[in-house]
Amino acid sequence: MSFNVIGKSVIRVDGLAKVTGKAVYPQDIYMDGMLYGKTLRSTVPHAYFTLDTSKAEKIEGVVRIFTAKDVPGHNAHGVLFKDHEVFCAQKVRRIGDPLAFVVATSEKIAQKAVEAIEVKYEELPAVFDPVEAMKDEIKVHDGTSNIIYHYKLRKGNIEEGFAKSHVVVENVYKTSMVDHAFLQPEAGIAYVEEDGTIVVCAATQYPHFDQLEIAEAMGVPAEKVKVINPAVGGAFGGREDITLQIHLAIAAVATGGPVKAVYSREESFVAHSKRHPEIIKIKTGADKEGKLLALEAEIIADTGAYASWAINVTRKSGIHVTGPYVIPNVKVDAYAVYTNNPFCGAMRGFGATQVPIATEQQMDMLAEKLGISPVEIRLKNAFTKGSETANGQILTESVPLITCIKKVADALEMA
Amino acid sequence: MKKRGKGIACIFYGTGYGNGFPDVSRAYAELQPDGKVAIYTGATEVGQGAKTALSQIPAEVLGLTVDDIIFINEDTSITPDAGTAAATRQTYNTGNAIKMAAEELKKELINIAVKELGLNSDAGLEMKDGKIYLKILPDKCITLAQIAAKQSEPLRTFATFTAQTVQIDPETGQGAPYWPYTFSACAVEVEVDTETGQVEIIKAAHAQDVGRAINPKMIEGQMEGGFAMAMGYVLYEDLGLENGRIWNNKLSTYIIPTAMDMPEIQNIIVEDPESTAPYGAKGIGEPVMIPVGPAILNAIYDAVGVRMTEIPVTPMKLLQAIREKEKQGA
Numbered sequence: 001m002s003f004n005v006i007g008k009s010v011i012r013v014d015g016l017a018k019v020t021g022k023a024v025y026p027q028d029i030y031m032d033g034m035l036y037g038k039t040l041r042s043t044v045p046h047a048y049f050t051l052d053t054s055k056a057e058k059i060e061g062v063v064r065i066f067t068a069k070d071v072p073g074h075n076a077h078g079v080l081f082k083d084h085e086v087f088c089a090q091k092v093r094r095i096g097d098p099l100a101f102v103v104a105t106s107e108k109i110a111q112k113a114v115e116a117i118e119v120k121y122e123e124l125p126a127v128f129d130p131v132e133a134m135k136d137e138i139k140v141h142d143g144t145s146n147i148i149y150h151y152k153l154r155k156g157n158i159e160e161g162f163a164k165s166h167v168v169v170e171n172v173y174k175t176s177m178v179d180h181a182f183l184q185p186e187a188g189i190a191y192v193e194e195d196g197t198i199v200v201c202a203a204t205q206y207p208h209f210d211q212l213e214i215a216e217a218m219g220v221p222a223e224k225v226k227v228i229n230p231a232v233g234g235a236f237g238g239r240e241d242i243t244l245q246i247h248l249a250i251a252a253v254a255t256g257g258p259v260k261a262v263y264s265r266e267e268s269f270v271a272h273s274k275r276h277p278e279i280i281k282i283k284t285g286a287d288k289e290g291k292l293l294a295l296e297a298e299i300i301a302d303t304g305a306y307a308s309w310a311i312n313v314t315r316k317s318g319i320h321v322t323g324p325y326v327i328p329n330v331k332v333d334a335y336a337v338y339t340n341n342p343f344c345g346a347m348r349g350f351g352a353t354q355v356p357i358a359t360e361q362q363m364d365m366l367a368e369k370l371g372i373s374p375v376e377i378r379l380k381n382a383f384t385k386g387s388e389t390a391n392g393q394i395l396t397e398s399v400p401l402i403t404c405i406k407k408v409a410d411a412l413e414m415a
Numbered sequence: 416m417k418k419r420g421k422g423i424a425c426i427f428y429g430t431g432y433g434n435g436f437p438d439v440s441r442a443y444a445e446l447q448p449d450g451k452v453a454i455y456t457g458a459t460e461v462g463q464g465a466k467t468a469l470s471q472i473p474a475e476v477l478g479l480t481v482d483d484i485i486f487i488n489e490d491t492s493i494t495p496d497a498g499t500a501a502a503t504r505q506t507y508n509t510g511n512a513i514k515m516a517a518e519e520l521k522k523e524l525i526n527i528a529v530k531e532l533g534l535n536s537d538a539g540l541e542m543k544d545g546k547i548y549l550k551i552l553p554d555k556c557i558t559l560a561q562i563a564a565k566q567s568e569p570l571r572t573f574a575t576f577t578a579q580t581v582q583i584d585p586e587t588g589q590g591a592p593y594w595p596y597t598f599s600a601c602a603v604e605v606e607v608d609t610e611t612g613q614v615e616i617i618k619a620a621h622a623q624d625v626g627r628a629i630n631p632k633m634i635e636g637q638m639e640g641g642f643a644m645a646m647g648y649v650l651y652e653d654l655g656l657e658n659g660r661i662w663n664n665k666l667s668t669y670i671i672p673t674a675m676d677m678p679e680i681q682n683i684i685v686e687d688p689e690s691t692a693p694y695g696a697k698g699i700g701e702p703v704m705i706p707v708g709p710a711i712l713n714a715i716y717d718a719v720g721v722r723m724t725e726i727p728v729t730p731m732k733l734l735q736a737i738r739e740k741e742k743q744g745a
Contacts, residue, residue, distance in 0.1 A: 005474040006694050009632035010481050012467045014460055045659035095659050128659055153588030174725040178652045181671050197492075206499035208457050211491045227491045235461035236644075237501055269664040274654070315434060315583075319592055324427035332588065340659050346501055348644060349701045352428050353708070357649070357726060360424040360709035364716065374423050374713060383427060383598070392589040395596060398689040398697065404600035404622035405425050407683045411620030412602040414421055 014231070023231040026203050027187035027262050034189070035063055037251050037261040038110035039244070040100040040117050041270060042092035045305075045340040046126035046140075049092060049119055051100060056116035061109035065117070066101040066250055073219025077242045079209070079345070081148075081307040083141060086217050086246045092121075093140055094305035094340055096270030101247040103259055126340040130279070130302040133339045140305055140338035148303070149311040151318035153332035155390050161294025161329030165285030167369040173358035177277040177302070180347055184233020185268035190248035191258040198225050198249050203232040205239045217246045218253065225249070237346030238272040241308050273308050273345030276301040276336075278317060280358040286366045290377045292327045295390075299334035299355070301344075308345030310336035316351035322390045323359040324401055325381035330390040375409045416609045419617065420718025424709035425600035428702035429593025431504045435582030438502075439575060440509040441495035444473060444516040446570040450545045450560035452477055452520065453485040455493060458509040459500035463700050464633040465509075471629050472510050472693050473517035477524075478543035495573070503698035506629065507595065508578055510693035515574035523570060528557050531565070579691070595689045597697045598624040601642075601706040603678075605714040612734030614650055614715060616676075621707065622683040626697035631684055634699060638682045641703030647671045649708040649726045 017023040042049070053065045068075055068089040075089060076082035088097050100117060104110035127138040133146040140146055162168055188202030198218060204210050207227040215222040232239065244261050251259040263271055278301045285294040299317050303310035318334035347353075367377040382401045388394055409415070432438040442456040454473055460466040470484040477483075488494055497509045525537050528547040532555050534540070539550050548556035563570070583590030603619040621638050628634055651670040655662030663669040688695025712723055721736040 003475055003694070004478070005471045005481060006627065006629055006696075007631065008471070009630055010467060010471055012464060012633065013470055013481060013486065014466050095661075126659060151588065152586055154586065155588070171722075171724055176648075176652070176726050177654055177656055178648055179654065179669060181647075181652075181666065181669065205459055205461055205501055206457075207459065207489075207491045207494075208496035209499065225491075229459055229489045229491075232459060232461045235459075235500065239461070240499060240501060265666060266664045269654075269661050269669070275648075312433070315592070316429070318588070319429065320427065324425055324598060341656065342654075342659065342661060348641070349428075349705050350502065352426070352701070353645075353648070353705050356424060356426050356705055356709045357712065358724075360426075360706070361712055361716075361722060361724070364422070364713045365722070378423070378425055378600075382425065390588070391583060391592055393591040393594075398595060398624070398626055398687045398692075398695075399598065400624045400685045400687040401425060401427070401598040401600070403685050403687075404598055404624055404683075405423070407622040407685065408600045408602035408620040409423060411681050411683070412421055412423075412604060412618065414423055414602055 025184055025231045025233055026189060026201050029189045029201055031189065031191065031258040034258045034260050035103050035105060035255055036107040036110045037101050037103045037247060037259050038114045039098050039247065040114045042095055042097040042099060044092065044121050044123055045095050046124040047092050047121040048090055049121050052118040056113040059109060059113045059116060061105040062113045063103045063255055070250060071217055073217045077213045077217060077246060078306065079240060079308055080311055083306050094342055096342065101251060103251045103255055128339055128341055130300050130337040130339055133337050140340060146338040147335055148307055148338060149314050149336040151315045151334040153318060153330055153390055156329030158294045158296050158329045158331045162285045165293045166288040167366055168283060168285040169362055169365040170283040173280040175278045175354040175357050177344065178275045179269060180236040180238035182234030182236055182238055185263045185265050186243045186271055187262040188244050188248050189258055189260040190252035192252055196224060198253060199228060200245050200249050201228040201230055202245050203239060204229055205235045210242065210245050213242050214246055214249050218249055236348045240346040241273050243271045270342065274342050275347040276303060276313050276344040278354040280355060282358045282362060284362040284366060290370050290372050290380045292325055292381045294329040295322055295327050296331045297321045301336045302339050302341055303336050304339055304341040304343035306343035308343055313351035317355050319391060320352040321355040321359055323356065324383045326383065326387050327390060373415055375405065375414050378405050417606050418609060418718045419604060419606050420714045421602065421604045422710045422713025422717055423602045424706040424713060426702065426705045427596050427598050428705060429596050430507055430698050431502050431578045431580065431593060433580050433593045435580050438498065438504065438508060438578040440497040440512040441575050442497065442509060442512040442516045443495060444520040444572050446559060446563050448563050450558055450563060451483045451485055452479065453487055454513055455487045456509055456513060457494045457497040458488055458505045460488060461500045464630065465500060465505050467633060468506055468629045469510060469513055472514050476514060476517035477521055479545060483545065503701045506696055506698040507692050508576055510696060511576035512574050514693040515576060516572050519572035519574060523572065524562060527562050531557050595692065595697050597699060597702045599702050599706050601710040603710045603714045605711060605718055607715060607718045609719060609737055612730035616678040619678050620681040620683065622685050623699055623703055624685045624687060625699050626689040626692050627686055627695035628684050629696045634684055635682045637699055638703045639680060642680055642707050643672045643677060645704045645707030646676060649711050650728055653727055653729065
């Protein structure tokens with residue numbers, strides 16, 4: 001099959017604007033009569049709180065200070081569970097939870113006013129260790145277990161598989177919480193069109209979902225909200241959850257004017273999700289020839305204070321912890337757990353990035369015990385066309401894994 | 416002392432929302448007065464190259480160049496929902512929707528051409544370079560701009576693509592949670608400084624199954640970006656998280672790799688077209704990162720004989736592990 005355009009390294013259509021600085025990122029948008037917003041965030045991980053905004057309101061140039069009572073619709077958002085509050089009403093569950101949004105005539109005044117808001121915390125015991133959190137002695141969300149998801153995989157009989165194994169390796173791996181570190185910290189501007197349509201310009205991964213979440217929080221039909229997604233300075237999963245979109249919409253509607261907010265790098269770090277750190281307990285067994293016979297894994301994913309994509313991420317970890325290998329006997333339990341840590345969500349690989357840190361080291365350990373090479377053990381077990389995954393899915397086509405393994409092994413002269 | 420070692424890792428990666436959740440992309444294709452074609456879709460360009468790759472697909476269908484495609488994806492009020500720019504799903508999902516919309520537009524354009532040119536059928540009609548013509552008699556020709564001028568309303572087609580996955584059983588995990596899967600492998604050579612615990616990556620080879628490559632240079636860009644992100648993940652990045660507080664909250668203390676840290680990488684694009692994908696192309700945005708980290712960890716073991724079960728493997732942690740091993744050996 002020959003193509004004219006497919007397979008050609010066409011120069012990026014957005015490339016010229018980006019390299020010449022002409023591309024418009026949300027931070028680049030300025031409008032007449034624009035006001036500036038700054039967010040007050042919690043400084044403790046778990047507490048009841050009260051706010052006193054009276055001093056801050058008196059600062060010249062402060063237009064309004066928005067808190068939970070100013071959310072016109074549902075004071076909630078979240079990609080799966082609506083467990084985030086637009087502004088916390090009574091309780092904070094992590095450091096960085098939004099408490100108030102100050103709108104002022106300049107960024108400086110807004111910042112000054114944020115610092116002038118008095119916050120009284122009545123601190124609660126907090127839980128940071130997901131294993132501890134699974135005991136539910138400290139609840140991050142009232143009335144809900146901290147364990148929000150349990151993925152189960154049962155295939156074959158692992159006892160039998162391990163009994164038949166010639167070599168077995170068992171280890172506990174720990175992966176870390178990390179940030180997307182995209183280049184452009186969150187920024188946005190919101191205004192109201194003549195017909196009352198609320199317009200929010202902010203860099204996002206999913207404008208149509210933001211539109212729904214903004215509409216629900218504003219208590220308006222979705223068609224009264226328009227999301228404009230200008231140039232996006234990287235995302236990697238970190239722009240899946242709402243950050244400043246609803247704050248801007250509330251402020252724009254209440255003040256009538258365009259309202260802009262730009263996060264600093266430091267604020268960006270607490271504002272968006274992180275990669276789920278995981279504790280991966282894994283046992284892998286193989287026969288004398290190096291054929292995998294059994295795998296057992298327990299995965300605990302710390303989602304921090306909010307669920308975000310925890311269920312999907314944890315499921316994806318559970319599905320991918322087998323590695324790309326045919327294994328007849330598999331048992332996996334993967335848990336997603338609330339703690340008072342920063343919240344975790346989508347990040348490049350989405351649960352499938354964490355587990356190979358364990359699985360792939362296990363493979364090398366088995367190979368070493370058997371006296372075969374890391375390349376050989378992979379080739380012996382790799383998925384090929386027609387293989388069945390541990391979930392029982394048949395890989396019917398486009399499975400060039402062995403080609404991938406052989407090509408990189410050849411390139412580095414690994415046998 | 417500096418010690419070298421090699422490591423390999425390979426992975427599979429399931430594309431899309433998965434687990435039976437409706438994974439839907441939508442797109443419009445619309446003929447413009449000048450004969451160009453506008454694509455309207457909600458798929459975001461986050462830097463991954465969506466605007467370019469998703470312009471190449473309709474250009475191929477319609478015999479146009481990427482310059483003839485106007486890609487509009489910035490405004491919810493004029494674009495249809497195409498799902499999130501995540502889950503490595505836009506090339507596959509929205510690529511399919513756009514291809515279908517473009518094919519539908521092509522069909523309509525051909526039908527109009529048959530009428531306008533007074534032909535008996537569409538047999539032997541070619542659509543190329545903004546024209547539709549009869550191959551056996553090239554004078555029988557009409558341009559897309561001429562067709563556009565004859566329309567009272569812009570010619571517009573719409574298509575929806577929904578990926579196929581099956582929800583897993585909650586007790587056994589049996590089902591078809593993702594489709595398609597992509598595969599990749601990475602091999603690296605590292606040099607570990609046993610005095611400082613620092614890891615340098617000397618050389619790497621990275622192979623990515625892409626189904627079919629739509630834009631090879633952009634794939635290589637993704638592969639290098641994924642490599643860098645994985646280096647940061649396993650070697651450098653540390654939030655300094657303590658009792659829920661992030662201490663390393665700026666890029667002076669939260670260390671990510673720079674161009675200076677990057678080794679020479681041999682990027683290998685492996686093609687094996689997927690029949691349900693647009694021109695066989697599978698997404699690669701996420702899988703390009705995944706095998707790199709464990710390949711580095713396996714190479715560290717090969718170099719100095721210590722198994723690092725916790726990441727990031729900072730120089731301090733690695734040095735401790737090396738000392739520990741030396742103590743046990745002595």
